[in-house]
Amino acid sequence: MSQGGIKRVAWVERGMMSGDVASMARRLAFGLGLLLLCLVATGAPAREAQPIGVSRLAMIGFTVADMERSIAFYTQVLDFQKVTDIRVTGADYEQLEGVFASNARIVHLQLGDQIVELTAYTSPPDGRPIPVPSRSNDLWFEHMAIVVSDMDKAYAQLQQFGVRQISPEPQTIPASNVPAAGIKAIKFRDPDNHNLELLWFPEGKGLARWHKASNRLFLGIDHTAITVGSTEASLGFYRDLLGMKVAGGSLNVGSTQEYLDGTFGARVRVTAVVPADVPPHVEFLQYEAPPGGRPMPLDTQADDLWHWQTTLEVEDVNAAADVLRAAGVRFISAEVITMPNEPLGFARAVMVRDPDGHAMRLVQR
Numbered sequence: 001m002s003q004g005g006i007k008r009v010a011w012v013e014r015g016m017m018s019g020d021v022a023s024m025a026r027r028l029a030f031g032l033g034l035l036l037l038c039l040v041a042t043g044a045p046a047r048e049a050q051p052i053g054v055s056r057l058a059m060i061g062f063t064v065a066d067m068e069r070s071i072a073f074y075t076q077v078l079d080f081q082k083v084t085d086i087r088v089t090g091a092d093y094e095q096l097e098g099v100f101a102s103n104a105r106i107v108h109l110q111l112g113d114q115i116v117e118l119t120a121y122t123s124p125p126d127g128r129p130i131p132v133p134s135r136s137n138d139l140w141f142e143h144m145a146i147v148v149s150d151m152d153k154a155y156a157q158l159q160q161f162g163v164r165q166i167s168p169e170p171q172t173i174p175a176s177n178v179p180a181a182g183i184k185a186i187k188f189r190d191p192d193n194h195n196l197e198l199l200w201f202p203e204g205k206g207l208a209r210w211h212k213a214s215n216r217l218f219l220g221i222d223h224t225a226i227t228v229g230s231t232e233a234s235l236g237f238y239r240d241l242l243g244m245k246v247a248g249g250s251l252n253v254g255s256t257q258e259y260l261d262g263t264f265g266a267r268v269r270v271t272a273v274v275p276a277d278v279p280p281h282v283e284f285l286q287y288e289a290p291p292g293g294r295p296m297p298l299d300t301q302a303d304d305l306w307h308w309q310t311t312l313e314v315e316d317v318n319a320a321a322d323v324l325r326a327a328g329v330r331f332i333s334a335e336v337i338t339m340p341n342e343p344l345g346f347a348r349a350v351m352v353r354d355p356d357g358h359a360m361r362l363v364q365r
Contacts, residue, residue, distance in 0.1 A: 050323070051239075051240065051241060051242065051243030052241060052242050052243050052314055052319075052320045052323055052324075052362075053242075053243040053314065053315065054242045054243055054244055054275040054312045054313065054314055054362075055275060055276060055313045055314065055315065056275050056276045056278065056312075056313050057224075057275055057276075057279075057280050057281060057282065057310060057311070057312055057313075058115070058311040058312065058313045058345065058346075058363065059108070059114075059115040059116065059117050059310075059311045059345070060114075060115075060116055060117070060144055060221065060224045060280060060308070060310055060311075061116065061117030061118070061119060061308065061309045061310070061311065061361075062117075062118070062119070062142075062194055062305075062307065062308040062309070063118075063119050063120070063121065063127065063302060063303060063304065063305050063307045064118050064119065064120050064192050064194075064305070065120065065127075065129070065191075065192050065305060066120070066191070066192075067105050067107060067118065067120040069191050070107075070118050070120075070190065070191060070192065071107060071109070071118070073190055073191055074109050074116070074118075074190070075109070076161070077157065077158070077161045077163060078111070078146060078218050079111065079216065079217065079218040080109040080110060080111045080116065080218075081109065081110050081111070082107060082108070082109055082110075083108045083109065083110050083115070084106075084107065084108040084343045085105070085106075085107045085108075086105070086106050086107075086343050086344075087103070087104070087105055087106075088102075088103075088104045088105075088106055088344075089102070089103045089104070092337050092338065092339055092340065093337075093339070095333055095334060095335070095337050096332075096333050096337040096339070096349055096350070096351060096361075097302040097332070097333075097351065098301060098302060098332040098333065098351070099121070099124065099301055099302050099303050100124070101123060101124060102121060102123060102124065102303070103121065103122040103123045104119050104120065104121050104122070105119070105120045105122065106118070106119050106344065107120075108343075108345075111146065111218060111219075111220050111221060112216075112219050112220025112221070113220060113278075113279075114220050114221035114279060114280055115345075116144070116221070117309075117311070119302070121302075121303040124303060126303075127301070127303030127304050127305060128304045128305065128306075129192070129193070129305050130192065130193040130194070130305050130306045131306070132193075134193065134306075135263055135293065136195075136227060136261045136262075136263055136266070136268075136285065136287065137227060137263065137266075137287035137290060137292070137293035138227065138293050138294045139227050139228070139229060139293055139294065139295050139296050139356045139357065140227075140294075140296045140297070140300070140306045140357070141195065141226070141227040141285070142195065142224060142225065142226045142227070142308040142358065143187065143194075143195035143196055143197050143224065143225050144194075144195075144196055144197070144221060144223075144224050144280075145185075145196075145197040145198075145199050145221065145222045145223050145224070145225065145280075145283075146196065146197065146198055146199065146218055146219075146220070146221055146222070147198075147199050147200070147201065147206070147210050147218075147219045147220055147221070147222050148198050148199065148200050148217055148218055148219060149200075149214055149216065149217055149219055150200070150217060151170050151184040151186075151198065151200040152170075153217055154198050154200075154217055154218065155169070155170050155186060155198070157217070158186070158188060158198075163188050163189075164188060164189045165186065165187070165188045165189075166187035166188055166189065166195070166260075166261065166262040167185070167186045167187045167188070167259055167260050167261075167262060168259060168262075169186065170184050170185065170186040170198075170200075171184065171185055171186065171256045171259055171260045172184050172256070173185070173252075173256060174254065174256055176254070177250055177251075177252060177254075177256075178250075179248060179249070179250040180205070180250050180252070181205075182202035182205060183199060183200065183201055183202065183205055183206075184199070184200040185197055185198065185199050185200075185260055186198050186260070187260060187261065187262070192305050193305070194305075194308075197225075199222055206222070207222075207279060209279075210222070220279060221279060221280045222279050222280060222281075223272065223279065223280045223281045223282065223283050224280060224282055224283070224308070224310060225270075225282075225283040225284075225285050226282065226283070226284060226285065226308075226354075226356070226358050227284075227285045227286075227287060227293065227356070228284045228285065228286050228354075228355070228356050229286070229293075229295075229355070229356050230286065230355070231269055231271050231284050231286045233355040233356075234271075234284050234286075234354065234355060234356070235271070235273075236355070237329070237354050237355055238273045238282065238354070239273060241323060241324060241327055241329070242275075242312065242360075243275075244273040244274060244275050244282070245273065245274055245275075246271060246272070246273055247272040247273065247274045247281065248271075248272050249269070249270050249271040249272060250270050251267070251268070251269055251270070252266070252267075252268040252269075252270055253266070253267045253268070263290065264290065265289050265290045266287065266289065266290065267287065267288045267289040268285050268286065268287055268288070269284075269285075269286040269287075269288060270283055270284065270285060270286075271283065271284040271286075272284075275312065282310065295356070295357070296356055296357030296358070298357075300357060302332075302359070307359060308358065308359065309351065309359040309360070309361050310358070310359070310360050310361065311345075311346075311361045311363055312360055312361065312362050312363070313346075313362075313363055313364070313365070314362050314363070314364060315364070316364065317336055317348045317349060317350055317362050317363060317364040318336050318348075320350070320362050321335075321336050321350045321362070324352055324362075329352050329353070329354075330352060330353040330357075331350070331351075331352050331353075332351040332352060332353060332359060333349070333350045333351045333352075335350070336348055336349070336350045337349055337350065345363070345365075346363035346364060346365055347363075347364060347365055348363065348364045349361055349362065349363040349364070350362050
């Protein structure tokens, strides 16, 4: 057996169900929760369940193994700026994140108007690395898309620092893909194997803010993309429960997408959902091909390095939690937690999982 095969077996033995069984369990659990919502929407005289109404995507976060190494990467290679650096311990954060006896260092980095939250756990000491191999069609996949003003210069910077690439070089979306035609992109990885993307938008594509004159090479964060098993199930969560709006989509197929993803035969249904008219937003990536994408491990915890958490701001987090609980959504936090750490950027929060296991942290200032 190859080394990659050995690692994959170890990954299965640590709690992963088979793809078919896990997919069925995930869809049944979420589908039962949505049944009441669907019945209400199609004929019940009184409609109690209303979309929550996420006001904005406040930050994108993920777990890192070595905080100093990650800070150096994001500040030196991609021009992020460090804005906060705190230690968090105690029952409140443990209950929010679902990690017992935790001691975490949390660093907020800023690029443009957007915030990225890095979390490194001093304890517990057994957080697991991202598996090798890890592909774009695996359901734990998530990436962050960074907008640049000049793709050639940005790519030269990646090469200068020896960054590991998924794409062999920047790819230009062909004219046949009308919604994304002319966009340039390249995918690569940070020191922990988190997936990242650089984007350059031609005139007429992307938000107006990405076309403002700037002397900066790295401009900000356009979106976070998550691989999903079913676009329809994801819309049931993000649109029908959270109240986010569909902003567009495309079907990405052909050699450009294959080279961009480093995946032969890639055929991807892309759907963008937005909470507001400011970035970042969320994109679904449903891989119609190739087959074989693996599910999120059922025993995933926030100290595992494949854990990402997207922070969504709402007006009333208690009311939001009630709606999600009634819909049968899986909760990481047992209840809404009041947070004493002002630098975290919120006063109360709860964390849940979407239909595929991606962590969403709902917060109230």
